[in-house]
Amino acid sequence: MNDHPSLMLGVELSIFWIIPFVGILLSIAILPLIVPVFWQRNYGKVSAFWALSFLLPFTLLKGIEIARYQFLHVLLLDYFPFIILLISLYTISGGIRIKGRLSGTPRVNTLIILIGTILASWMGTTGAAILLIRPILRANKWRKHTVHTVVFFIFLVANIGGALTPIGDPPLFLGFLHGVDFFWTTKVMLFPMCLVSISLLIIYYLIDSFYYRKEIIPDEKNIEDKEPLGIEGLGNIIFLLCVISAVLMSGFWNPNISDINIFGIHITIQSLVRDFILILLVFMSWHITDRNIREKNGFTWYPILEVGKLFGGIFITIIPAIAILKAGNDGALSSIINMVVDIEGNPINTMYFWLTGILSSFLDNAPTYLVFFNLAGSSAPDGTIMAEFLMHQVPKTLMAISAGSVFMGAMTYIGNAPNFMVQSIAEENNVNMPSFFGYMLWSTVILLPIFLILTLIIF
Numbered sequence: 001m002n003d004h005p006s007l008m009l010g011v012e013l014s015i016f017w018i019i020p021f022v023g024i025l026l027s028i029a030i031l032p033l034i035v036p037v038f039w040q041r042n043y044g045k046v047s048a049f050w051a052l053s054f055l056l057p058f059t060l061l062k063g064i065e066i067a068r069y070q071f072l073h074v075l076l077l078d079y080f081p082f083i084i085l086l087i088s089l090y091t092i093s094g095g096i097r098i099k100g101r102l103s104g105t106p107r108v109n110t111l112i113i114l115i116g117t118i119l120a121s122w123m124g125t126t127g128a129a130i131l132l133i134r135p136i137l138r139a140n141k142w143r144k145h146t147v148h149t150v151v152f153f154i155f156l157v158a159n160i161g162g163a164l165t166p167i168g169d170p171p172l173f174l175g176f177l178h179g180v181d182f183f184w185t186t187k188v189m190l191f192p193m194c195l196v197s198i199s200l201l202i203i204y205y206l207i208d209s210f211y212y213r214k215e216i217i218p219d220e221k222n223i224e225d226k227e228p229l230g231i232e233g234l235g236n237i238i239f240l241l242c243v244i245s246a247v248l249m250s251g252f253w254n255p256n257i258s259d260i261n262i263f264g265i266h267i268t269i270q271s272l273v274r275d276f277i278l279i280l281l282v283f284m285s286w287h288i289t290d291r292n293i294r295e296k297n298g299f300t301w302y303p304i305l306e307v308g309k310l311f312g313g314i315f316i317t318i319i320p321a322i323a324i325l326k327a328g329n330d331g332a333l334s335s336i337i338n339m340v341v342d343i344e345g346n347p348i349n350t351m352y353f354w355l356t357g358i359l360s361s362f363l364d365n366a367p368t369y370l371v372f373f374n375l376a377g378s379s380a381p382d383g384t385i386m387a388e389f390l391m392h393q394v395p396k397t398l399m400a401i402s403a404g405s406v407f408m409g410a411m412t413y414i415g416n417a418p419n420f421m422v423q424s425i426a427e428e429n430n431v432n433m434p435s436f437f438g439y440m441l442w443s444t445v446i447l448l449p450i451f452l453i454l455t456l457i458i459f
Helices: 005-012 015-034 036-062 064-093 106-139 149-154 170-177 182-212 233-253 269-288 289-298 302-315 317-326 333-339 347-365 365-377 386-392 396-408 417-428 436-458
Strands: 097-099 230-233 261-262 266-267
Touching: 005 317, 015 036, 015 182, 015 302, 036 149, 036 302, 036 317, 064 170, 064 233, 064 266, 064 269, 064 302, 064 317, 097 289, 106 149, 106 182, 106 233, 106 261, 106 269, 106 417, 149 182, 149 417, 149 436, 170 182, 170 233, 170 365, 170 396, 182 233, 182 333, 182 396, 182 436, 302 317, 302 417, 317 365, 317 396, 333 347, 333 365, 347 365, 347 396, 365 386, 365 396, 365 417, 396 436
Parallel strands: none
Antiparallel strands: 097 230, 261 266
């Protein structure tokens, strides 16, 4: 959107242009609760409705050229790379199966969640969640009290564990696409991620030990699952390493070849090569992996189709919100800008952390990150690359945005895409998961005190 005649677009747009963005996010939050059957059948149409409710009037009022530029910019530079990475992680991890009997003791459960937390940054929260949710459910199948295990699994494996790399969580990948160095995230986010993760693992172990003492432990002789512990689909681990290598390559390799220009949108050769490699890995994983492994994993395309359709609408409707925020004090959202900067124009990192986090809890963390990333970067001097400014001039602000979007994506079911998937798989396995607000009660009681401590220590 920068370096184009539509740079001043955000100054011209009124606050009413963000209605479709708010509409699609409220639809995601509310419709599955009040009309679940309708939502399951029509979520793609709902997403398309909100996208068109922005695109059609925008094209009529601003002209085809500006509308085409904005649409292609978000599609080619943000949405396609984002969804291709998600598909690759989802497909490849769905071809890995951990087999055998796990005991479901507090130590084993905590170890599984710890492993998932570590893996999440390197195979994505989606990949780690899909890989480990069924083994931990199988390990605890004999137990009466399992809800807390799934809730903490969502906290750590589906969200907080993905804080260390752009592969880990969608918001950080969007930052990577906009120029944030791959290992900058690892270096800066290591301490806050470890602080939150260790605190949660200790709390989980204590809670699980409490519930474990209430269980009737089955006799070993009566346990049906005698399959030895092991891993099937090992070839997919190599594919996951190839995914990581492809993402790293796109960040470090500079082929000195002119970018491809599509209607004013500049696409780098390294980005195209990365996306081609990821698509190739998806096809290889799908055709090489034994279909029985995916069947035993309960693998279906439904979750990724849902994410793809909904995020398509989100990325399109977020166009005016980002444009308005980039306009700074001249835009219609200047009140939000005033909340995150002091009277001298310096960023208030505490506000960046909490505003990014609160909105990530209810509006999905990937687009929320993008909004605040652009907001913080709007104060960069002319000619300065936004990501370079954020990483080197105001690193704590970028840390606050990253931590808020990743950590507080765990606050609700709608905060991050894997939360949906884990909830659905748990319910398929007869776990009586809490309602939307019931889950929020868990997250409010457990997570908010930890985030307050994090704020006092870091921000």
